[in-house]
Amino acid sequence: MKETPxxxxxxxxxxxxVEFGGWHMPVQYGPILDEVxxxxxxAGLFDLxxxxxxxxxxxDRVRFVDRIATxxxxxxxxxxxxxxxxxxxxxxxxDDLLVYRGKDEVFLVVNASNTxxxxxxxxxxxxxxxxxxxxxxxxxxxxxxxxxESQAVLQPLVPDLDLASVGYYRFGxxxxxxxxxxxxxxxxxxxxxxxxxxVPAAEATRVWDALVRAGAPRGVRPIGLxxxxxxxxxxxxxxxxxxxxxxxxxxxxGLAFGVSFHPDxxxxxxxxxxxxxxxxxxxxxxxxxxxGPRVPRQGYAxxxxxxxxxxxxxxxPSPTLDTNIGTAYVPLDSGAIGGRVEIDIKGxxxxxxxxxxxxxxxxxx
Amino acid sequence: MKATMRPNDRRYYETHxxxxxxxxxxxxxxxxxxxxxLSNGNEADLVYCDLPEAxxxxxxxxTFGEIESVKAVSDLNCPIAGEVIEVNTQVEDHLxxxxxxxxxxxxxxxxxPVSKSLDDLMxxxxxxxxxxxxx
Numbered sequence: 001m002k003e004t005p006x007x008x009x010x011x012x013x014x015x016x017x018v019e020f021g022g023w024h025m026p027v028q029y030g031p032i033l034d035e036v037x038x039x040x041x042x043a044g045l046f047d048l049x050x051x052x053x054x055x056x057x058x059x060d061r062v063r064f065v066d067r068i069a070t071x072x073x074x075x076x077x078x079x080x081x082x083x084x085x086x087x088x089x090x091x092x093x094x095d096d097l098l099v100y101r102g103k104d105e106v107f108l109v110v111n112a113s114n115t116x117x118x119x120x121x122x123x124x125x126x127x128x129x130x131x132x133x134x135x136x137x138x139x140x141x142x143x144x145x146x147x148x149e150s151q152a153v154l155q156p157l158v159p160d161l162d163l164a165s166v167g168y169y170r171f172g173x174x175x176x177x178x179x180x181x182x183x184x185x186x187x188x189x190x191x192x193x194x195x196x197x198x199v200p201a202a203e204a205t206r207v208w209d210a211l212v213r214a215g216a217p218r219g220v221r222p223i224g225l226x227x228x229x230x231x232x233x234x235x236x237x238x239x240x241x242x243x244x245x246x247x248x249x250x251x252x253x254g255l256a257f258g259v260s261f262h263p264d265x266x267x268x269x270x271x272x273x274x275x276x277x278x279x280x281x282x283x284x285x286x287x288x289x290x291x292g293p294r295v296p297r298q299g300y301a302x303x304x305x306x307x308x309x310x311x312x313x314x315x316x317p318s319p320t321l322d323t324n325i326g327t328a329y330v331p332l333d334s335g336a337i338g339g340r341v342e343i344d345i346k347g348x349x350x351x352x353x354x355x356x357x358x359x360x361x362x363x364x365x
Numbered sequence: 366m367k368a369t370m371r372p373n374d375r376r377y378y379e380t381h382x383x384x385x386x387x388x389x390x391x392x393x394x395x396x397x398x399x400x401x402x403l404s405n406g407n408e409a410d411l412v413y414c415d416l417p418e419a420x421x422x423x424x425x426x427x428t429f430g431e432i433e434s435v436k437a438v439s440d441l442n443c444p445i446a447g448e449v450i451e452v453n454t455q456v457e458d459h460l461x462x463x464x465x466x467x468x469x470x471x472x473x474x475x476x477x478p479v480s481k482s483l484d485d486l487m488x489x490x491x492x493x494x495x496x497x498x499x500x
Contacts, residue, residue: 016405031409032435226436293413295433317412317435346431 004049005141005204013222020225021112023050028224033319035227036234039190040320043147044223045211051142052115053198054108054122058131061106067268068125069099070250072260076101081169081187083258086110086118091249091273094121096240096258098187100171107183109142109196111240125269141204145211146194146231148362149218154195157210158184163195177210179203189228191235191361230316233325236287236358242298242314243285243327251277252329253285254357283310286335287359288326289318290352294345296326301344302352309334309341320360327357371396371493372468376486378444379495384483385472390450392472393443395432398496400463403434408464410434414457416441416473421449425485429474432463441473444486451475 001024010017015026026047028035038044056065065073071084081100085093095114100107110118115137122133145154151163161174161184171185179199188194199207212222229239238244244253251259251274259274288296296315301308315326326343334341335354342349371377375385381399385392404410413433423429423443430441453472456462463471487495 027436028405028407028410031407033409230435294415295412295435295438297438 002050004047005201006047006049006143006208009205009208010047010222015222015224018225021050021115023112025050026222026224027226029222032224032226032230033317035221035223036230036319038219038221039147039192039223039227039231041147042219042221043145043149043153043192043194043215044221044227045208045215046144046146046223046228047208048142048144048196049140049201049204050112051137052108052110052112052118053136053140053142054110054119055134055136056106056108056122056131057104057134058129060129060131062101064126064129064131065099065106065108066265067129068122069097070259070268070270070274071099072262072265073099073101073106074264075260075262078103079170079172081171081185083255085244085250085255085258086121087250087270087274088246089270089273091251091270091277092246093240093244093248093250094118094246096238096244096250096255100183100185114240139201140198141201141207142196142198143204143208143211144188144194144196145215145220146188146190146223147192147220149215149220150192150194153211153215153218153220154184154197157214158182168193177203177207179207189235189237190231191237191358192231193362229314230318233314233316233327234318234320234358234360236327236361239314248313248329249274249277252281252283281332283329283331284335285313285327285357286330287355287357288312288328288341288343288352289321289355289359290324290326290343290350292324292343292350292352294343294350295324296328296343296352302328302330303342303344303349304334304340312343318359325359326352330354371489373489376444376483376488377492377495378442378486380440380442382442382444383468384444384486386481386483387475389477391445391447391476391478393429393445393474393476394467394472395441395463396492397467398500399439400467403432403437403439404464405434408461410436411460411463414460414463414473416452416454416457417449419449419452423447423449423476443474443476445476445478445483446480447476447478449474450477
């Protein structure tokens with residue numbers, strides 16, 4: 001199992017560590033739902049160094065990304081970030097990712113569990129493109145600061161970058177804790193305002209400690225992956241292996257904003273298949289909430305009377321909504337917001353209701 | 366020394382339930398290990414416990430309920446055959462009892478057993494050894 005540069009920090013904090021995507025990661029430092037509340041009311045610090053970071057350079061970098069990813073890289077303004085996916089010819093994703101459009105590079109952030117597959121797939125399709133693909137996962141630590149206190153905590157540590165000028169899904173470079181040229185993006189996976197920073201692995205502990213010290217007076221605490229999963233679910237953000245996977249395409253998942261059929265993007269892998277899905281989708285991703293005591297879990301079936309509608313993708317207690325929530329696929333003629341549905345939990349039915357996604361958003365109004 | 370802390374007045378099952386004779390009946394609960402594994406040491410992470418109605422007939426090994434934490438669900442298995450004659454509804458409403466006192470006030474169901482023999486189950490020492498080997 002791989003360890004991040006902050007592994008010893010988590011151990012010293014008494015974190016409960018688990019295997020996640022091939023990495024030994026902190027799932028929680030304290031009660032998970034308390035960690036969710038900390039991020040919603042103050043801010044939290046996350047070690048995301050397990051995420052795959054890939055830098056693409058070379059003359060054809062933008063054309064290459066436009067060939068292998070679903071979003072329109074050539075249309076991303078320099079300094080901006082867009083969500084996209086890598087899909088197979090059948091339109092089903094092998095991963096989802098963030099695309100940072102830099103001056104002379106395209107920087108990709110992918111899921112830990114898929115990094116090796118993504119890299120192999122990128123190299124397989126590099127072919128004639130004049131690109132260099134550099135895996136920076138081990139060289140860089142990735143730390144996220146998420147929550148409304150984030151800017152106030154981070155700004156003094158990066159004095160030469162005005163964070164107020166870095167808009168949502170934009171990035172810049174500044175001197176963070178004395179490290180010139182540090183990438184700082186206004187991104188995250190929580191539905192809160194916040195930042196993600198990328199620092200050399202050897203500097204990770206020093207930067208983490210500086211963030212902990214700067215954040216402590218404002219109630220900022222380290223947050224584990226358990227709370228991160230609940231935060232992203234509340235924010236209606238997909239997780240590979242749950243809402244999207246080799247059998248669940250981005251169109252039906254409601255991720256069309258990350259898929260471009262613009263003629264200028266040219267042909268890209270999965271385009272034809274996803275155009276067909278867009279013309280004739282068969283199902284849709286919906287939110288469910290349930291006042292019942294049981295938490296919806298991946299794989300639980302949803303029923304409308306005797307009609308089986310689909311299955312739960314993700315579920316969690318939501319401290320923000322104070323109810324149990326989940327996502328599920330249902331047929332197009334089902335899932336009207338407010339409509340009643342039942343969750344089959346090992347033979348017992350629990351009442352639930354369809355609701356809009358996201359469940360919560362401060363950044364996507 | 367954790368090895369000496371688990372009570373010797375009862376027997377243990379491989380899925381981390383305990384059985385304690387109490388007069389003509391037997392109490393079933395779960396061990397501190399089960400609570401710890403499910404909650405990662407955070408009692409607030411326990412969110413739900415589903416227990417049976419009194420009158421339910423159970424075979425040894427039957428699942429009689431479920432317990433949930435924020436991120437996981439675990440079956441509750443009955444180590445012995447018998448009839449459920451009482452359910453500790455306190456626990457359903459106050460899951461923190463399981464973290465604070467899994468051995469006494471955290472009992473889950475009371476069984477009228479088919480047989481009084483608990484010879485098939487582990488004693489405290491065997492359970493310690495089982496935990497050391499399996500986990």
